[in-house]
Amino acid sequence: MGKITKGIAIVTLFFLSTVSLIAQDAKKEQTLDVIIKNLQKQHNVQFNYAEDVIKSITLKPPPKNSSLKQALVYLEKTTPLQFSLNNSSIVIVKPKEDFFLCGYLKDKDNLQPIVSATVQGFKDVAITDVNGYFKIKISKPSELITIRYLGYKTINRVYNQFLTSECGSVFMLPDFQFLSEVLISNYITAGINKFNDGSFKVDFKNFDILPGLIENDVLQAVQSFPGIQSIDETVSNLNIRGGAHDQNLILWDNIKMYQSGHFFGLISMFNPQITQQVSILKNGSDVSYTDGVSGTISMQTDKNINNVFKANVGVNLTDVNLFVDLPTGKMGSLQVAGRKSVSEVLNTPTYNNYFERISQNTEVDNNVDNTINSDKTFDFYDASLRWLYKISENDEIRLNFITVSNQLQFDETAEINNTQQSRTSQLNQNSIAGGLYYKRTWSTKVKSTFEVYETDYKLKSVNANVLESQRFLQENIVSETSLKLQTQYSLNNTMKLSGGYHFVETEITNLDDVDTPVFRILISEVLRTHGAFAQVNYSTLNKNTTLVLGVRYNYLDKFKKQIWEPRFNFSQRFLDYFTVEILGEFKHQNTSQIINFQNDFLGIEKRRWQLSNNMDIPVITSQQLSLGVNYSKNEWLVSVDGYYKNVDGITAQSQGFQNQYEFVKSKGSYSVTGLDLLLRKQFSHFNTWLSYSLMNNLYEFKDLEDGTFPSNFNITHAANFGLSYSNNNFKSSIGANWHTGKPITIPEGINPNSEQSIIFGETNAEKLEDYIRVDASVQYDFKISNKVKAKAGVSIWNILNKENQVNTFYRIKNNEINQSVQQSLGITPNATIRLYF
Structure with missing residues (x-):
């Protein structure tokens, strides 16, 4: 009973205290004079002030159980007065005076005014005028002032470090990052x-x-x-x-x-x-x-050092994820992010739809006769890190790291000699990479950067054939190291030069290993490339004209091959609302993905990376030219781009043929002539857009019977329509995607001379049915407390549940041609909730 009585007493005391506090808060406002007299009696102190200072000020009194210091803090927050405690005497001074900072913002090199820069204090913000002039209100002498302008180093300085007696000049140093100007917002x-x-x-x-x-x-x-x-x-x-x-x-x-x-x-x-x-x-x-x-x-990750702890955590119907932005002193900050699939806890409708989509027409979905697949599991995760550190005013470094994993596993079970036997098949796809970036500013005109990275990719499959007691192991491994040194020099306000050296070493390994009968083939190749580049950037002071001319020289040491790549970019604004653009480039690449067999890597991720050998697998080269015109006025935007692109050195194995050319090894090229169009209109809280693409994409394989025919990626017409609405914390969007079907080759019959081969018609002469999909999203932001914000959202992919065909191929089964069709995602909902701290 003693414990019960004591508990009742504590609860009663807590209740009475709470009631007392509530009653205290509920009291009517009092004059400051009355509050001061009560505090003098309560804490045995003396307040010194002039009568006109506290005249006409009324407020609720501080909580009765407040200490003297707490009461003074409360009074400073709720009145325009300052309370200075000295021993047992408290001086009340006149209402706080406002401080102002004014000045003329100028470029340190040419003393020209900087227009439209942002000057920001704790509460007030100002934009510099045509003379570079600004004026903002300051609440206290120790307030931090931030001055920002694109292309200049940000100034962070407290008020009393400025020349505050007059509106003097404030100088900004150029930050030569050669940032491009926004053409269309x-x-x-x-x-x-x-x-x-x-x-x-x-x-x-x-x-x-x-x-x-x-x-x-x-x-x-x-x-x-x-x-x-x-x-x-x-x-x-x-x-x-x-x-x-x-x-x-x-x-x-x-x-x-x-x-x-x-x-x-x-x-x-x-x-x-x-x-x-x-x-x-x-x-x-x-x-x-x-x-x-x-x-x-x-x-790109955030390039600004954060001095305030930030974090958010979220969950949706596929994964749970976390992000933390942690200051590491005044000169650095660390960002860490991670995601993990929710499949180990719950198989959501979204997860199930995704799994069904990736396993269509694969060994995971359909195994050979008398073999049953069970215990199918799929899991993924990723983790990434970015650390920024400013060594000095002129030196900074960035460290990056990322690791990614996809894991698929299932059991194959069959009855052999009246006994059930099981074996496990699995597929793993992983990436891990790290990079270091260093920037040195030598002067207001010269800057150098050095960056190095290592990136590794591995695709591994273990295919267990329980009927044949066979294990088939496949691996595709890419390991690449890159080193780049670049220097940029600003001649003046209109012209900048840059140049540098780039070294890349790429190693690719492919393994096929069968245990019964024993078969093993391991191929590992390395290619090193040296590159040197130079570029000039010219822009008029009003930014109406921009010209970029550059050239890159590449040397492939294994083949003793030299490749020159000129590139250019020209932009001209005219008649206030129009802009014309002309762009062109030559490029090359040494890697490509091929498909040896459609059932490689369980048929899930059957493409494997390989290096060029400069023979049957050439170095891929491209040339491209485009001409575009943009019109922007009164929230209307019309953008049109016409282009021509030619890519040479592709192989038939890299194009994913599933017709008569599926196993053919041939070199070729493709050329594309196309038009990209965008219409956009903004009004009130609404935004609507329509994008359209027209292309004619043709292969040319001289060794193949057809020679020239439509590309597997020839989507002749494609359109994307969207309508979004945003108002305060609420956002919604609905849209439709439509495009003509993928080119396909129709079979005409079975070859009488080979019962296992199909006679196909004209290559890629037909198309799948048109693809159409309607999607929608809704999102709402809200506050949970002063320190915690939240965002919730719902989306639906393929609202109409349209059964779109994205691929089809033909095989012979039981002496008949059998068609396999791969469908798109059906109606797939998703929902998310995210908390921001």
Whole structure:
């Protein structure tokens, strides 16, 4: 009973205290004079003040149980007065005076005013005028002032370090990063901009929303651009202006990646929380880039050092993910991000749809007769890290690391000699990469950068044939080391020069190993490339004219082969609202993906990387030229690009033929003539767009019977329509994707001289049915507390549940031609909740 009585007493005391506090808070306001007299009696202190200072000030009194210090802090926050405690005497001074900072912002080199720069204090913000003049309100002498302007080093300085007695000059140092000017803002939706170097940039910090996406999936988002499609709706098969996926250069903080997706291509493997910006270059790329004869997708993490702890955690119907941005002192910050699939805990409808999609027409889905597949499991994860550190005012480094894994496993069971036997088959796809970047600013005109990376990719399959007691092991391993040194020099405000050296060593290993009968073939090849490049950037002061001319020299030491690659970019604004662009480039690449057999690697990820040998597998080269015109006025945008692209040195094995050329080894080329069009209109809270692509993509294989015929990636017409609505914290979007079907070859019969071969008709003369898909997304941001924010969203992919055919092929079964059809994703919902700290 003693414990019970004591507990009741504690609860009663707590209740009475709470009631007392509530009653205290509920008291009516009092004059400051009355509050001061009560505090003098309570704490035995003396307040000194003039009567007119506290006159007419009324407020609620501080909590009764507050200490003297707590009461004074409370009074300072709730009144415009300052309270200075000295022993037992408290001086009350007049209302706090406002401080102002004014000045003229100028370039330190030429003393020219800097217009439209941002000057920001704790509460107030100002933009410099045509004379570089600014004025902002300051709350206290120790307040931090930040001054930013594109192309200049940011100033972070407290108020009392400025010349505050008069509006003096404030000088900014140029930061020669050679950043391109924005040509068109909100190209498709908010956060997507087009620059005058021909590139497109997606800024996920300011990104709006796209139909069917609730997470900022990097490689799904780029498919909203005209000229970029996925022939089978995966991110591991992106086609930029009719090119194959292996012809895309994919960079993560300048590290080349040989893997791009989770779920073997259905979602991007790059964590959107740490990947803040994506650049897309379809033509006219910088000479510092090599590889990617079809296009470049360059992802970047945040380049600013964060001095405040930030974190967020989220979960959706495929994975749970975490992101942390941690300051490491005043001069550095560390970002860490990770994702893990939820399959070990729960098989959601989204997960099940994805798994069903990737396993269609593969050994995972359909095994040989009398063999049953069971215990199918799939798991993925990724982890990435970025560390920034500013060694000095002129030196900074960046460290990157990323690791990615996809794991598929299932059991094959069959009855052998009246006994059930099981063996496990599995597929692993992994990437691990790290990079170091160092930047040195020698002077206001000269800057150098040094970067080195190591990237490794491994695809491994163990295919267990339980009927034959056979194990078939396959491996595809890529290991690449890169070193690049670049120096940039600014001649003046209109012209900049850059040049550098680039070394790349690529090693690719392929293994096929069978235990019964014993068969093993291991091929490992290495290729080293030396590159030297130089470029001049010219831009008029008003930025209406931009010209970039560059050349890259490549030397492939194994083949003693020299390749020269000129590149150029010209942009001219005219009649205020029009811009014309002319872009061109020569590029090459030494790697490609081939398919030996359609059932390699369990048929899931059957493409393996290989190196050029300069014979039957040539070095791939490309030439591209494009002409574009843009019109932007009154929230209307019309953008038209016509282009011609020729790619030489491709092989039939790299194109994924599933007709009479499936096992043929032949060298060839393809040429594309096309048109990319975008219409966009913004009004009030709505944004609507329509993108359209027209292309004629033709192969030329001189060794093949047909010679010239439509490419496997010849999507003649493609259109993307979207409508989004944003208002305060609510965002929604709905859109439709349509394109003509993939080219296919129709069989005409079975070869009478070989019962296992099909006689095909004219190559790629027919097409699959048109593809159409309608998607929608809804997102809402809200506050949980002052320190915790949240975002919730729901999306539906393929609302109409349209059964789109993305591929078909033919095989002979029981002396008949059997058609296999691969379907797109059906209706697939997703939902997410994310907390920001």
